[in-house]
Amino acid sequence: MFNFDEIIDRRHSDSGKWNVYDADVLPLWVADTDFKSPDVIMDAIKQRVDHGVFxxxxxxxxxxxxxxxxxxxxxxxxxxxxxxxxxxxxxxxxxxxxxxxxxxxxxxxxxxxxxxxxxxxxxxxxxxxxxxxxxxxxxxxxxxxxxxxxxxxxxxxxxxxxxxxxxxxxxxxxxxxxxxxxxxxxxxxxxxxxxxxxxxxxxxxxxxxxxxxxxxxxxxxxxxxxxxxxxxxxxxxxxxxxxxxxxxxxxxxxxxxxxxxxxxxxxxxxxxxxHGEAWLAELLVYLEANRDFMVDFIHRNLPGINCFSPQGTYLAWLDCRALNLPGTPYQFFLDKARVALNKGDDFGENGIGFVRINFACPRATLLEALQRMFDVLSREGYLHSK
Ligand SMILES: Cc1ncc(COP(=O)(O)O)c(C=O)c1O
CATH class of the missing domain: 3.40.640.10 (Type I PLP-dependent aspartate aminotransferase-like (Major domain))
Known part of the structure; x- marks a missing residue:
């Protein structure tokens, strides 16, 4: 069994996702995953590296x-x-x-x-x-x-x-x-x-x-x-x-x-x-569980955010318009929850008031991000707006 729960420090690996924002920000934006590639890939790369000529x-x-x-x-x-x-x-x-x-x-x-x-x-x-x-x-x-x-x-x-x-x-x-x-x-x-x-x-x-x-x-x-x-x-x-x-x-x-x-x-x-199919089968189980966990969390705890359950990808599109947040939801969650999502405005004119979240991370990271969003919305009185 592959351990998708492993937290890997990516801040010191020239990661685009992890190095744009301050160290206290959880990045759930750029569409890559926080998981290690399967051994079959790493072994093949190591073998190629051992050849020594590039x-x-x-x-x-x-x-x-x-x-x-x-x-x-x-x-x-x-x-x-x-x-x-x-x-x-x-x-x-x-x-x-x-x-x-x-x-x-x-x-x-x-x-x-x-x-x-x-x-x-x-x-x-x-x-x-x-x-x-x-x-x-x-x-x-x-x-x-x-x-x-x-x-x-x-x-x-x-x-x-x-x-x-x-x-x-x-x-x-x-x-x-x-x-x-x-x-x-x-x-x-x-x-x-x-x-x-x-x-x-x-x-x-x-x-x-x-x-x-x-x-x-x-x-x-x-x-x-x-x-x-x-x-x-x-x-x-x-x-x-x-x-x-x-x-x-x-x-x-x-x-x-x-x-x-x-x-x-x-x-x-x-x-x-x-050789990657067995690993992919495990990845899909983990991602689907992350998706269901996230959608359930949002439906239960974040009234004012509407989210359809994604049928594919590890991205979800959150409609935050009903929250009536000041400024963009992207800036609000970045400044106040210290969670980096993608700004909906960048996805076209019907993206205003939305954010995109990437749920391809260890479940603990996802929970932490959602909890931070809940905490700030709760603290600032936005959870009664629906
Ligand atoms: C739909 C889609 N196309 C293309 C890309 C990027 O592809 P590449 O890195 O191969 O240029 C992404 C990455 O998020 C994507 O979501």
Whole structure:
């Protein structure tokens, strides 16, 4: 059994998450986990380090096949390894896709959105059009009319599934309808599926490209072991392209700007996708229990915060509007509870009054953060506001 309860000091490890704020702040923001990577990855990296030579790498010969095996095993999606192109990250991946393929059309982004999607148009000299996911009874839902209105003006749809920050795992019916609309309006789909290994009981991740050959022909899928196995710092991701032909424009967009993937990242990815499943099974049990613990705590103790239970990812989207806090909830919890969350405003216009929380930490850390939030809301009289 892996010990996900172990508290690891990350403050002295150049961690982005742990070094931005003062030492008394608990950081539950950046989307990495506070867990050690599995032994199978560490052993593979150690073995590679023992070789002692770290010159320029080529794209690993075996990683494309290992990636193909992984997506088939996990999602029943059969691809040809020739469709796999290694990248240094998913963010650079979706920026490159826009750079290479957006042409004169707009880039369609669903909000609330993982913030880097909102900068793609600016980065690539294109224009953005957004459409809003809407809160339903117990999850965010698609508004297909607004989606189609936006898609009719777009050349690329940046899909995020499972969705950051709402934690939605889109159903087959939703994906089919999105794909049908995109195909009808000649929109290329760029599907960020970086969180696809992280879905909880009762949910199934469906790669949109796996729906049909027609959809696959119009979809670039981006995945990575980085969230799942906590190797984001090793900068290795994969694009799964409709065909080899699309590698050329993508490589041309990258030329001189984006370097080749990290040598140790390729080693880690290979080990993760070959040998990481047993560890992942344990991780999912732990994360799902964290999720349930957190949602239950919020429902019981934090009236005024609304939170749907995320179906995937280790992120949750907290609607704090009913609390009527002074300033942003992000600043309030940072200043008064000494808990760092992500500021909802950064996720698009429908993120104002929200925060995103990352629950991929030892349960004791999560409890401490939630307790600090409860204590300050209680002390300052906000728990009666509902
Ligand atoms: C949806 C999504 N895409 C991409 C990334 C980052 O990917 P990378 O580190 O591979 O650039 C994240 C990290 O939080 C994410 O949540």
């Amino acid at each position: 010159g320029y790498p080529t794209h690993s010969n075996t990683l494309a096949q290992t990636t193909a095996d992984w997506v088939e095993k996990r999602h029943g999606w059969k691809i040809n390894p020739e469709q796999v192109q290694l990248l240094t990250g998913v963010i650079s991946g979706f920026n490159l896709v826009a750079q290479a393929f957006a042409g004169q059309g707009k880039v369609l982004v669903q909000i609330p959105s993982y913030p880097p999607f909102l900068h793609v148009a600016e980065n690539t000299g294109t224009q953005m059009i957004t459409h809003s996911l809407v809160p339903g009874v117990d999850q965010y839902e698609m508004d297909f009319d607004s989606f189609e209105a936006a898609a009719s003006q777009a050349s690329i749809f940046l899909l995020c599934n499972p969705q950051n920050p709402t934690g939605r795992v889109f159903t087959r019916a939703e994906l089919e309808r999105m794909a049908e609309i995109c195909l009808r309006h000649h929109v290329l789909i760029c599907s960020d599926e970086i969180h696809s290994d992280l879905v909880y009981g009762g949910q199934k991740h469906i790669p949109i490209a796996s729906l049909s050959p027609e959809v696959a022909a119009r979809t670039i899928t981006l995945i990575a072991p980085s969230k799942t196995f906590n190797v984001a710092g090793l900068k290795t991701a994969m694009a799964i392209l409709p065909s080899k032909d699309m590698i050329k424009p993508l490589s041309a967009a990258a030329k001189g700007l984006v370097g080749s993937p990290n040598l140790l990242g390729q080693t880690a990815a290979e080990a993760a996708y070959r």
